[in-house]
Amino acid sequence: MMKKLFFLFALGIATSTCIAQDQSAQSESRQSAGSDGKNLVKLNLLSLPLRNISLGYERQIGGKTTAGLGFRVMPKGGLPLKSTFSNLIDDPETDRQLDELEIGNVAFTPEVRFYLGAEAMRGFYLGPFARISSYNVDMPFEFDVNGTTQVMPLSGKLNTFTGGLQIGAQWRLGGKMYLDWWILGPQYGSANGSIDGKKTLNAQEQQELRNELQDIEVPFAETTTTVNASGARLDIKGPWAGLRAGLCLGVRF
Structure with a gap:
């Protein structure tokens, strides 16, 4: 009987100790998260060479869950990664027009993250x-009429809406500094917009301009061309796809 009582007593002490240690570990984890802060602001380093300023904000909303918002802006200028677009399009005429293209953009990216480890962030x-x-676009479009090069000044806007899944990893570098690696973020959605220009055109100029505008290819989307005596319009509508990737340096507070 005494042996049984001693065994139960020892088991109770061991169980109590394990529970206390587990609660202590959870408390330390919560205190650590609290001392580091629930907020994280970051800058995408890989976007800077592409003339993009990409900022992000992330906030812990649960044990292993965060919500965030990204903001990206690119001042208007030449097309980044023009060679990549040229390879996708594979059309010499469109490639020539891209040389004169100027583009700028603004983007907002709301996001929810589910961390797979022991804690958020x-x-x-x-x-x-x-x-x-x-996207804001300026494109002085060149077209040929009887061996003479003419220019139609086109400008306009393209709006896109996509959704996707970001796969990534985030590490603490030391102190309050963090590194966030966007490994792969495929996205898919829709695009809608138009570019147009005003210029007086005779019948032959209209036909030549129409023929060359119809040769323009926009990856994934469809284009519709309208040309008349007072100018031209290129409507863009259809699916839109892309990849989100980056390497961000952040500060937690």
């Missing part, structure tokens, strides 16, 4: 996101 994560983007 550290380790691998899955992040469903949406992206709302607006």
Whole structure:
């Protein structure tokens, strides 16, 4: 009888100790997260060479869940990664027009992240996101009429809405500094917009301009061309796809 009582007493002490240690570890984890802060602001380093300023804000809303918002702006200028677009399009005429293209954009990206490790803001994560983007375009479009080059000044806007899943990982570098690696973020959605220009055109000029505008190819989307005596319009509508990737340096507070 005494042996049984001693065994139960020892088992109770061991169980109590384990529970206390587990609660202590959870408390330390919560205190650590609290001392580091629930907010993180970051800058995408890989976007800077592409003339993009990409900023992000992330806030812990649960044990291993965060919500965030990204903001990206690109001042108007030449097309980044023009060679990549040229390879996708594979059309010499369109490639020539891209040389004169100037483009700028603004994008907002709300996101929710689910971390797979022990706590939020550290380790691998899955992040469903949406992206709302607006592109401003200026394109002096060159076309040939009887061996003479003419220019139609086109400008306009393209709006896109996509959704996707970001796969990534985030590490603490030291102190309050963090590194966020957007490994792969495929996205898909729709695009809608138009570019147009005003210029007086005779019948032959209209036909030559129409023929060359119809040769323009926009990856994924469809284009519709309208040309008349007072100018031209190129409507763009259809699916839109892309990849989200980056390497961000952040500060937690």
